Amino acid sequence: MKSLFKILGNKAERSALFKGALKAITVEEADLVLKELFGDKIEKFAKASYIKNKILYITCRGSAVTQEIKFNEDKIIEKINESAGEKVIEEVKIII
Numbered sequence: 001m002k003s004l005f006k007i008l009g010n011k012a013e014r015s016a017l018f019k020g021a022l023k024a025i026t027v028e029e030a031d032l033v034l035k036e037l038f039g040d041k042i043e044k045f046a047k048a049s050y051i052k053n054k055i056l057y058i059t060c061r062g063s064a065v066t067q068e069i070k071f072n073e074d075k076i077i078e079k080i081n082e083s084a085g086e087k088v089i090e091e092v093k094i095i096i
Contacts, residue, residue: 023051026080026088030056033079037072054090056080066094 030048038046045065049057056076060066069076073092080089 022084022088026051026056026084029083030058030076030080030089033076033083034058034069036079037075038068049095051089054088056089056092057095058092059095061096066096069094 027048027050031043034042034046034048042065045062046058046060046069049059051057058069060069069092076092077089081087
């Protein structure tokens with residue numbers, strides 16, 4: 001994912017529309033990261049839901065998946081931020 005900040009420049013930082021678009025793209029990227037780390041079957045058990053205050057909320061079905069995601073939280077955050085080109089996620093929270 002190419003950084004939207006690089007595409008649109010600094011003026012976009014203040015735009016509410018831009019911030020919403022960045023969050024939506026980041027949620028999609030989070031799903032791709034989950035798939036990359038855990039395989040295609042993860043889609044049945046976990047899905048990135050939304051971002052608020054740099055916290056990514058992931059909806060999970062089952063405690064085993066929840067534990068795996070929490071165990072790999074740093075990797076998930078690192079990959080998403082790397083893809084975004086900036087620190088867009090600081091924490092992952094699980095919704096059961």
